[in-house]
Amino acid sequence: MAVTDPVQRILTSAPPRASSFIVTIYGDVVEPRGSVLWMGTLIECCARHGISESLVRTAVSRLVAAGRLQGERIGRRSFYRLSAAAQTEFRQAGQILFSPPSLPADWAIALSGDPLPGWVAFGSGAIAPFRAGLVLPAGPVLRAATISGANDLPGFAAGHWPLAEVAQGYRGFLDRFGGLTPQRTQGLADADALALRLRLIDEYRHAALADPRLPQDATPVDWPAAQAHDLFRDLYLRLSAGADRCVGHSFADSVGPLPEATPETRARMKALSR
Template identity: 55%
Template sequence: MEQVERSGQAPAMPAVADDILSAEAPRAAAFIVTVYGDVVEPRGGTLWMGTLIEVCSAHGISESLVRTAVSRLVASGRLLGERGGRRSFYRLTSAARREFAAAARILFAPPPPAAGWLLWADAADELPRDPWARIGPGLALAPDRADLDPPDGLLMRVETLKGAAALPEFAARYWELDGIANSYRAVIDRFAPLAEALSGGYGPDGAAALALRLRLVDQYRAVALRDPRLPSAALPADWPGRQCRALFVTLYRTLAPASDIYIGRHFQDADGLLLASTEGTALRLERLEREEYHPTD
């Protein structure tokens, strides 16, 4: 260890961290959304294309794939390009910032679990996105969540009067809970060894900390945004969402300090380097800290 410190080299990366970063490259468009949501949105929403190419290359995503994915994100109305001399910068559109803010609330400030159910008696032919599930002609059911926008038409709150033991079987018929549970378990299997390494003394440098954090957010985000967050009585007793959430909170907070310092030294927008910390990033960490010590479930 003394030789490593004197030589100025970064400490050796443990196998568990190397396994995460050397795994199959994430999908370019989804990963770019992760970069913007985790790093760029709370720091103004704009990033130099060169920075984006560099950060994606560390995850096995080529420059050509980055440029193709960015073009598609522009076409879909999420990004807007602008020139600054010979450099290209891409910023989030207003619509994308609203979308990213909604996703950030699920990741960094999830509301309390649903306590009951909403019954929509005028359900349209095409239902809104999850968590609505059609349970009969013109009828749709959803968890009564604080963050759920109420649809138009006749909407009622309903409660379980008896037979609550049958709720998990009922929920499994209308929501794809097995697939979501398997995705949560995959995140746990991938990242729990990293939590052990970090608690055992592994301290990644800034580049490695950010790379690990981005992989964590990318994989956790993919399943958390699919989770209908049903009332706990409707979930299996071994539901892995709670364990996965606790792992995400612990790892994100542990990796954040070195990651944010690295961002402040290497990420650029049209005005120069991004800030290492902003009011938005500080608020995220504050909320995660409160959740870690006072979990909601």
């Protein structure tokens, strides 16, 4: 029989990919609470989503090999912390998810050189949305504004960035989570609230972090990014009281239980509330 309740349909759906979901757990729960987690907690949390212990251990080993996690053993227990590089990466991703900056209005155009991350090839050089912190290639770089032909910009952008795939990700997220009305999420058990929040952020972040965040006049008129972020923000705020209580009751690091809330988690909630 098909599951009709949207909450249970999400929680009983196919397991997420282990390595991706572990990254989600660390980004959502662990990074703002000290960046360390007991392996037993990780195994238990993933089991709730149909991910086996063997898959968790394999995924953790790969994350260690990739330099994103660092392990330590205390007695018979293993703990894993985010590497310094991963902490920086997670904080940058967290800004996009929880406190996204305004969309850029201008473009950066490099007259020569190979594209860097965030840039795409353009003629003999590269082009990127101009934003604070953009890493500039060597050689001349111009800051440009649109002065004509704005109607042709969406077609140009679609030929240089994977906008169709990003839009599909956003729309899939909206279809999957759009039925979670306040009535549907009212009275959830704390463990279900956390499980649902982890699924929420695991799916939303794939689209949001792939979004090149182009100037608004370069995206299609039906671009779903703002609608998807509004849904993400609303659900994250609604689920977090119960989810954070569950974290405080059932997550542990090498010292003891993780705190229910920290200044970092409160800052996230404040940013989303704005």
